[in-house]
Amino acid sequence: MTPDRPSSPLWQLTISRFKEFLREPAALFWVYGFPILLCVILGLAFRNRPVEKMKVDVPAGMAGAEKLVDALKNDPQIDLAKDFDEATSRNRLRTATTTLVILPIGTAPGYEYLLDPTRPDCVHAKNAAEAALLRYDQPNRTQPKRITFEEPGGRYIDFLIPGLIGMNLMGGGLFGIGFLFVDMRVKKLLKRLLATPMRKRDLFLSVSIGRFVFVAIDILFFLTFAYIAFDIKVRGNWLALVVMVVLGAFCFSGIGLLIGSRASRMEVAAGLMNAVMMPSWLLCGVFFSAKNYPDTMQPFIQALPLTALNNGLRAVINDGAGFESIWLPVLILLAWTVASFAVGKKLFKWN
Amino acid sequence: MPSAIRCRNLLKTYPGKPPVEAVCGLDLDVPTGECFGLLGPNGAGKTTTLEILEGLLSATGGDVEILGMTWRNNETALREKIGISLQDTRLADKLTVREVVTLFRSFYKNGISPEDAIATVSLQEKARSYVSKLSGGQRQRLAVACALVGEPDLLFLDEPTTGLDPQSRRQLWDVIRAFKARGRTVVVTTHYMDEAERLCDRVAVIDHGKVIALGTPRELIARIGGEHVIELNLAEGQTLDQQAAGRLPTVSSVRPEDGGYLFAVTEPHVALPAVLNHVRESGLTLAGLTTRSTTLEDVFVALTGRHLRDEKEAA
Numbered sequence: 179m180t181p182d183r184p185s186s187p188l189w190q191l192t193i194s195r196f197k198e199f200l201r202e203p204a205a206l207f208w209v210y211g212f213p214i215l216l217c218v219i220l221g222l223a224f225r226n227r228p229v230e231k232m233k234v235d236v237p238a239g240m241a242g243a244e245k246l247v248d249a250l251k252n253d254p255q256i257d258l259a260k261d262f263d264e265a266t267s268r269n270r271l272r273t274a275t276t277t278l279v280i281l282p283i284g285t286a287p288g289y290e291y292l293l294d295p296t297r298p299d300c301v302h303a304k305n306a307a308e309a310a311l312l313r314y315d316q317p318n319r320t321q322p323k324r325i326t327f328e329e330p331g332g333r334y335i336d337f338l339i340p341g342l343i344g345m346n347l348m349g350g351g352l353f354g355i356g357f358l359f360v361d362m363r364v365k366k367l368l369k370r371l372l373a374t375p376m377r378k379r380d381l382f383l384s385v386s387i388g389r390f391v392f393v394a395i396d397i398l399f400f401l402t403f404a405y406i407a408f409d410i411k412v413r414g415n416w417l418a419l420v421v422m423v424v425l426g427a428f429c430f431s432g433i434g435l436l437i438g439s440r441a442s443r444m445e446v447a448a449g450l451m452n453a454v455m456m457p458s459w460l461l462c463g464v465f466f467s468a469k470n471y472p473d474t475m476q477p478f479i480q481a482l483p484l485t486a487l488n489n490g491l492r493a494v495i496n497d498g499a500g501f502e503s504i505w506l507p508v509l510i511l512l513a514w515t516v517a518s519f520a521v522g523k524k525l526f527k528w529n
Numbered sequence: 530m531p532s533a534i535r536c537r538n539l540l541k542t543y544p545g546k547p548p549v550e551a552v553c554g555l556d557l558d559v560p561t562g563e564c565f566g567l568l569g570p571n572g573a574g575k576t577t578t579l580e581i582l583e584g585l586l587s588a589t590g591g592d593v594e595i596l597g598m599t600w601r602n603n604e605t606a607l608r609e610k611i612g613i614s615l616q617d618t619r620l621a622d623k624l625t626v627r628e629v630v631t632l633f634r635s636f637y638k639n640g641i642s643p644e645d646a647i648a649t650v651s652l653q654e655k656a657r658s659y660v661s662k663l664s665g666g667q668r669q670r671l672a673v674a675c676a677l678v679g680e681p682d683l684l685f686l687d688e689p690t691t692g693l694d695p696q697s698r699r700q701l702w703d704v705i706r707a708f709k710a711r712g713r714t715v716v717v718t719t720h721y722m723d724e725a726e727r728l729c730d731r732v733a734v735i736d737h738g739k740v741i742a743l744g745t746p747r748e749l750i751a752r753i754g755g756e757h758v759i760e761l762n763l764a765e766g767q768t769l770d771q772q773a774a775g776r777l778p779t780v781s782s783v784r785p786e787d788g789g790y791l792f793a794v795t796e797p798h799v800a801l802p803a804v805l806n807h808v809r810e811s812g813l814t815l816a817g818l819t820t821r822s823t824t825l826e827d828v829f830v831a832l833t834g835r836h837l838r839d840e841k842e843a844a
Contacts, residue, residue, distance in 0.1 A: 190635040194624060201623040201659075365619035373585060373615070374636040374679070375608035529585065 187376055191384035199388070208353075209396065213346050214403055220465075221335045221408055231257035232303035233276040235267040242282030246289065249314035250280075255306045268292065278303035331413075331496060339404045340491035341464040344426065346396060348458060348484050351430025352451050354389050356438035359526075360447040363438075369529035386431065393427045413498035422494060422504060426487040429511045432518030433483070439525040458484040463492075486510035533596055533683050533714035534559040534582060540590035541577050541738075551577040553738040555591070559716060559731075561682075564709045566729035567718040568825065570835070574738035575718040576616060576687055582716065583613055583685050596682060609638055612676030616687040620671065622661035626652055629660060630674050637679030646678040650704050666697025673704055684708060686717045690724060702728055722825035734829060741832050750823045753831040754781025755793040759804060762789035762817035769813065777803040784831070789816075793823065793831075 199205055234256050236246045247260050259267070259276060270276040271292055277299045279292035291307075293300040313319065362368045371381060404410040412419055433454065441447040462468055462484035471479055479485055490507030493499040534557055541552040552574045559565045567575045580586040582593060584600040584607060593599065598607050620629050630643040641649075647656050650670035655663060663671065669689055676684055686705070690698040698721075705728060709715050719725055725732045726746045734742040734749070742749055750756055763769060769790055774783045779796040780803075794800040797820050808815055829835075 185635060187635040190632045194621065194628065194632050197628065198621055198623045366615055367618065367620060369585060370613070370615055370618045370620070370675075373583060373608070373611075373613040374633060375605060375638070376636040 188380045188384055191376075191380055192387050195384055195388035196391075199392070209346075209350060209392065210399060213342055213400070217335075217339065217342055217400075217403065218407070220338055229255075231255060232278070232299065232306055233257045233259060234303055234307055235259045235262060235270060235276045235279045237262055237264040237267045237279070237281065239263065240282050242289070246280055246282060246311075249311050250307060253306065253310040256303075256310060278307060280307060333408075335404075335408045336410060336496055337467075337492070338465065339400070339408070339410050340495045341488050343397065343400055343423075344462070344484055344488040344491055345459065345464045346400065347393065347423065347426040347487065348430045348455065350392065350396065351389070351427060351432075352434045352437060352454065354392065355385060355431045355434030356436075356447060356451060357434075357444075358385065359435070359438035360441050360444060363442050363527070363529070364444060366529070372528045389427060389431055390424075393423065397423050410495070412495050414494035415500035418499065418501050418504055419491070419494045421501075421508065422487065422490040425508060425511045425515065426483075426491075429483050429487070429515040429518070432515045432522060435522035436518045436525070439522045440527050442527070458482065461485070463488045481510060483511055483514040486514075531561055531597060532558055532594070533561045533563070534565075534716065535594040536582065536591060538591040539578065539581060539588055539593065541574075541581060541586070542589045551738055552581070552588075555735070555738065555740055557733060557740070559714060561714050562709070562712050563730045564705065564715040564717065564728055566725040566732035567716065567735055568720065568722070568725050568732050568829070569718075569735035570720060573735045575735055577738075578735065579685055579687050579716065579718055583611065584608075609679065610681055611683045611685065612679055612681035613684075614669070614672040614676045614686045614689055616691070618672055620660050620668075620675070623659055625657050625659055626663070626671055626674075627656045629671065630678055633675040634678045640679040641677070643678060646674040649677055649707070650674045651700060664697075666693045666700070669693060669697070669701060670704070673701065677704075677708065681713070683714045684716070686715065688718055688720070690719065690721065698724070722829070725825055732825065734825075734832065736833055742828065746825055749825060749828045753793055753823065753828055755779070755795045756823050757794050757797045757800075758821050758823050758827060759792040759794055759797065759801065760786070760789060760817075760819045760821070761792065761804065761808075761815070763808075764814035764816050767813050769808075770811065773811075774804070774807060777807060780804070782831075786830075791827070793827070 232255060234250060236243055236250065236258065238261050243260070247258065250256050250258050251260075259270075262270065264279075264281070267276065267279045271279050271294070274297070277293070277297070281290040281292065283289055291304055293304055295301065313321075359368070362371075372378075401410075401412065437450045437454065438447060441450065459465070461471065461479050462482050464484070468479050468485050468488075469476075480489075486507040490504045490511075493503050493507075497503075536555065536557045539552050539555040539557075541550075543549040543551055555574070555578060557578075567578065569575050577586065581588045582595065584595070584604060595607055596610055600607060624632070626647060627643055630646050634640055634643050634646070640646075644656075647653055650673050652667060652670055652674065655667055660668065660671065673686070673689065676686070684705075689705075690701055693701070702724070705715055705717065717724075717728065729746065731743070731745050732749065733740045742752070744752070761769075769783075771783045771785070771790070774780065774790070774792070777792075777800060779794050779800045780792050781795065782793045784791050792800065792804060801820065805815075805818075
């Protein structure tokens with residue numbers, strides 16, 4: 179009449195978590211599909227292209243123009259326009275259609291550059307033109323040999339991938355923990371579970387186990403994708419990377435627990451999540467460096483958990499660092515983790 | 530017979546401005562093996578009382594003993610011995626019926642197999658369906674299966690049949706009766722009077738956080754003076770002399786109701802001709818007349834002057 183338990187409550191709670199997650203296609207997409215999609219789109223948009231040729235105008239019909247045209251026409255960096263009159267060329271410069279106008283000074287040797295010195299492309303064009311004219315005047319000068327250096331590391335996508343991993347750890351923690359508990363509270367499932375002999379510890383453990391398995395899959399998936407699609411490798415210590423990822427997952431699980439500790443309506447939880455996530459995306463160096471913000475804001479920004487996580491991940495993945503250079507991010511994340519778990523546990527409401 | 534539930538002077542006050550006294554001085558004794566009903570309108574304090582008994586809510590004052598134990602000292606042991614179905618719990622949508630029951634089974638040291646629990650509530654055909662695909666009645670039965678899977682000695686059901694169709698309600702009643710037939714105790718809240726009459730050995734009528742009547746459904750009905758009711762409507766504008774009507778043979782009380790009058794009578798075959806005579810002799814015109822058995826609804830109205838499901842009053 180009373181057969182033994184089918185299996186332990188911890189095991190049952192854990193596999194229930196997995197089943198529920200895997201049976202929710204929308205959740206699968208947002209956790210795995212969406213970040214990859216973002217990665218592909220941004221990777222394509224910001225992929226590195228060869229430096230474009232610079233537009234240089236030498237107005238036609240001026241004395242001494244032939245020599246200039248002769249000097250510039252074969253330069254690989256210069257896209258020469260020689261058929262406009264002076265007025266048209268000036269207008270082209272004004273509207274940023276060209277970057278540099280070179281005017282011969284009558285019959286005298288020398289010429290005038292027309293350019294906007296605040297536009298970087300104008301300055302580049304002037305430098306390129308000068309170099310070309312110099313080479314034309316001194317054909318016997320030895321040219322330095324050029325060797326192309328193409329090893330990845332400094333591209334935008336190299337910057338982006340660790341940021342996306344950090345962002346994903348944040349989103350996964352907040353949604354995977356915070357939303358989960360609020361949802362269970364709204365459905366009165368937490369209360370129903372409280373009414374059984376289930377140990378609370380088992381519920382929290384099962385949620386943690388679920389989170390860690392998802393994080394492991396998530397990160398491996400991401401790094402493999404980044405390697406295959408963009409040739410991005412982890413340059414630093416793998417163990418240091420594992421420490422950063424685990425700590426990041428812990429930290430945002432704690433913040434998720436804190437957010438989900440009391441809210442008994444989804445709208446409240448969603449508002450709190452946005453209040454955490456939106457500023458984090460902007461401030462914490464996901465899409466662009468957090469160093470871009472003014473110095474006065476830096477102490478605050480650098481103390482945020484996502485900034486710390488992204489700094490640590492970039493140090494290990496891009497800069498090839500080991501434990502010696504991630505101690506500060508580790509300390510910041512530890513502080514956030516301990517604080518959020520302590521407060522979240524204290525505030526937690528079962529019904 | 531030891532008491533399954535014993536509570537004395539139960540108090541629960543919710544803080545607020547002004548504080549809400551949900552339960553004020555409630556006493557209950559439920560012997561083992563009884564099906565006990567808590568009746569009352571919405572907001573009467575039924576659910577609060579139940580959740581205190583279930584150990585989900587702490588009381589502001591009073592003593593509660595469940596199966597001879599207290600929540601303070603024996604929570605773990607008590608959780609193993611009671612089964613609970615809360616008002617509208619939504620169990621995990623994307624798990625199947627069998628998975629949900631198996632999950633709940635894993636929490637209890639002893640119990641019946643998930644298959645048996647599912648069979649008890651006749652959900653075998655739905656065992657592989659997701660919870661999200663179940664009808665309201667099937668979900669309620671699943672909730673009861675989860676309450677039964679730990680083989681409890683005491684079962685708490687909070688409005689188990691609210692919103693269900695008649696067939697689903699009967700199916701649930703059968704489940705509850707079968708559980709009781711094995712000598713177990715059931716406490717059920719409801720605002721359906723017919724449910725309480727058919728299901729419960731005894732009922733407590735609760736209003737404003739107090740027990741205002743306690744007894745078997747039959748006793749309560751007898752208390753308002755008669756097992757039968759004559760409902761009488763007069764032509765528009767006419768009124769009946771209630772005092773004179775109350776003196777008619779076997780009529781124990783007369784009260785106005787919905788523009789007509791309700792007679793509580795013990796012997797309708799004696800009372801009915803007398804009532805008709807009285808109407809004729811008073812020169813009044815009958816607009817309608819029905820007779821029926823007295824219900825707990827009549828008891829409630831007689832006790833409080835309000836209807837059980839009058840939402841405005843309850844709020």
